[in-house]
Amino acid sequence: MKNVDDLIASAAELADRGLSKGEIADELNVSRETASWLVDRSGASSPKPASDNGGASGPQDIHVDWSAIGRDSKRMGYIAHAMADLLQKQGEDVDLTIGIEKAGAPLATVVARELDTDLGTYAPAKHQWEEGDIDELGGSFSRNFSQIRDRQCYVVDDTITSGTTMTETIDAIREEGGEPAACVVIVDKQGLEEIDGVPVYSLIDVVGVGRKS
Numbered sequence: 001m002k003n004v005d006d007l008i009a010s011a012a013e014l015a016d017r018g019l020s021k022g023e024i025a026d027e028l029n030v031s032r033e034t035a036s037w038l039v040d041r042s043g044a045s046s047p048k049p050a051s052d053n054g055g056a057s058g059p060q061d062i063h064v065d066w067s068a069i070g071r072d073s074k075r076m077g078y079i080a081h082a083m084a085d086l087l088q089k090q091g092e093d094v095d096l097t098i099g100i101e102k103a104g105a106p107l108a109t110v111v112a113r114e115l116d117t118d119l120g121t122y123a124p125a126k127h128q129w130e131e132g133d134i135d136e137l138g139g140s141f142s143r144n145f146s147q148i149r150d151r152q153c154y155v156v157d158d159t160i161t162s163g164t165t166m167t168e169t170i171d172a173i174r175e176e177g178g179e180p181a182a183c184v185v186i187v188d189k190q191g192l193e194e195i196d197g198v199p200v201y202s203l204i205d206v207v208g209v210g211r212k213s
Contacts, residue, residue, distance in 0.1 A: 012042030080110030
């Protein structure tokens with residue numbers, strides 16, 4: 001995707017397939033607000049006044065397209081190996097890697113293999129989000145993979161957009177009695193060094209540069 005029109009068309013296609021706006025945000029690696037704006041502009045939902053979702057020019061966000069990596073298992077293996085390298089000095093007691101669904105799960109699979117840990121996955125609340133208060137929703141750990149069981153763990157995702165999903169995952173792990181040792185992503189749009197005391201590592205940091213009025 002090369003421009004906003006492509007993003008709007010993709011948002012419309014995903015909405016027509018029945019994905020929630022939270023899932024669309026996840027698929028397009030944009031914030032929930034940006035996903036909502038894209039869907040509204042696509043006509044896939046009832047349009048809202050431009051002032052509601054960032055104006056006609058759109059919200060301030062950066063779209064990250066890493067599909068050139070994701071569609072090739074060898075490339076993804078190389079990237080996940082680099083992510084594992086960022087984590088490997090975090091301690092010998094870490095024996096669980098949690099991948100944030102959807103995109104974080106395949107990355108976490110390779111990271112877990114590289115670091116010789118068990119694998120778990122977490123589905124964040126944003127996958128259920130359409131409109132309204134996302135705090136009323138809850139995420140969940142898949143029972144098909146390893147459970148927390150009071151263990152230290154790594155957290156893996158593809159992109160940090162606002163930090164909300166990573167924060168939610170850290171809180172969910174702690175509620176299960178676990179302790180996140182570190183987080184790692186491919187791209188961090190916020191340039192975060194830590195979230196709630198947990199170190200955050202990224203292969204790429206995105207820094208906005210502009211003049212203040």
